[in-house]
Amino acid sequence: MAEKRDYYEVLGVERNADADTIKKAYRKAAIKYHPDKNPGDKEAEEKFKEAAEAYDVLSNQDKRARYDRYGHAGMGGAAGGGGFGGFSGGGFSMEDIFEQFGDIFGGAFGGGFGGGRSTRSRTATRGSDIRITVKLTLSEIAEGVTKKLKINKTVACEACGGTGAKDKSSYATCSQCNGSGYIITVQNSFFGRMQTQSVCPTCQGTGRTIKDKCTKCSGEGTERGQEIIEVKIPAGVSDGMVLTVRGKGNAARQGGVNGDLLVVIEEEYNPQLMRDGNDLIHNMNITVTTAILGGEVEVPTIDGKARIKIAPGTHAGKVLRLRGKGLPDVNGYGRGDIMVVVDITIPDEITKEERQLIEKLAEQPNFKRAAGVENQNIFERMKNFFR
Ligand SMILES: [Zn+2]
Ligand SMILES: [Zn+2]
Incomplete structure (x- = not known):
């Protein structure tokens, strides 16, 4: 790992700075290097993360005491004591930062960068799950069995490969979000101006819209079809158990995430045993x-x-x-x-x-x-x- 900068230096505060000073310094850095203000700027993103890491340590009494005594060496791995599970693994992700410090950008400070959090991860559409019952004999249960199941389901459109677009040139940048995939709404509240990020409703976070739709699926990206799915059923299963086969459910609109196939076990009644x-x-x-x-x-x-x-x-x-x-x-x-x-x-x-x-x-x-x-x-x- 590259040598780390001193946490006090990162936030630009004195070693004896009080909690409030540290919080203010962090907020300043977070706003300056916030990814929304610096789109695509890797260096800013690193600085943003670095500040979050410094703040995580210096805002926590225990961690700060340990850092003061041992420096970065005292922060590694299991000794990290909760938080992000130690920084030795190379800092934390943007998601973590929004998760953990979301409140510092939030309404109480007024005018901060609100929300963040999971809305930043683009929520692709997801296909629905399919539930199917499989009847097993006692000997199948005893041995375990591989079943080939023919499932009627929604599959990706063959003509467009599930995208819903006529061809590669059929896309346009989403005009609502200008291609970012999310929109920022501003609300005035008692505490001041609040900004909230949410997934763009027009493009569902993809940042682009389809100009020319696939004619076969009318832009949906899906069609009715059939798939033969092999399901390995382990020995010893019992009535009512559900096995989940990830990604084998219905296909989603325009190349989203497939649903799951849920296989419900049914035992054939055996009066002898x-x-x-x-x-x-x-x-x-x-x-x-x-x-x-x-x-x-x-x-x-x-x-x-x-x-x-x-x-x-x-x-x-x-x-x-x-x-x-x-x-x-x-x-x-x-x-x-x-x-x-x-x-x-x-x-x-x-x-x-x-x-x-x-x-x-x-x-x-x-x-x-x-x-x-x-x-x-x-x-x-x-x-x-x-x-
Ligand atoms: Zn299509
Ligand atoms: Zn959009």
Whole structure:
């Protein structure tokens, strides 16, 4: 970085100058080197920034004390303590200055350069966003998927490349702002004369107007069209999530900024595997005999089936976990489980023979007493499980 001038020298004040003197000196410098007064003058712009930087330090007690002790070396980087995040990075931008010191140009002083701020950044027109819903299966969610979406939208006019002008020579300098892109309005207020800058309404800040319009789009710069957009959907997304694809929305008027494409995720309903966060719940019906004798059953998984063992004496409401068979976390924090919730099916009808067998069974000692009462209440068990 080029050697820095002393801050007191920059503002032309004594080292023991009081706050008011410093403020006045800065205001004087700011008005003298203000970019509106010195359009296109790089040196003035540098001086303007230099004064703002000096004022930022000297108007703050802490920073000034540090500067007095250590000079510019004390101002660098993290030690800068807020403000503009340290000047070591090469000063700050005009935007910063208007943002931070806008008030010093403002009405309270009368006749200053009001506003400034973000109105200086030219506000280009922006196209609208497009919202589209994408339905995903469980396996698409589990793996992540790239979808090719055909979107009907506003696109840049092919004939004029989105400019809205017939050709390169079709432009004229905006007569309202004389090409600067902004206009200054003067208002008289209690405090004095106030000047406000705003984006030129005629040219929307571009500084030029179109003399001969493109005949295809009548000067709009846009037309209806279609675009095939590939959207990468990460694994683990869930219903209602919105992915933003920047700049893939509708094109803006006369070459402005495109809107965004908002992709809303919709999960296809899967009654076999119901989602609970990254876990999947499967309600499994087993027969009475399997519940008593144990056995092996088939469970649906995201990409197929798994066989699991049912232990002898399995009660309704028991939950079996298939670890890591659920969905991946969208932020990469592991994977959920499949939780198999056991239910026992009682046959609606039985044959005469079956009736005889069951009646015989009912006489046996282990079937005579009711199974442990504490196991009967499925709702209690479920409640405990989900707690
Ligand atoms: Zn056109
Ligand atoms: Zn204009």
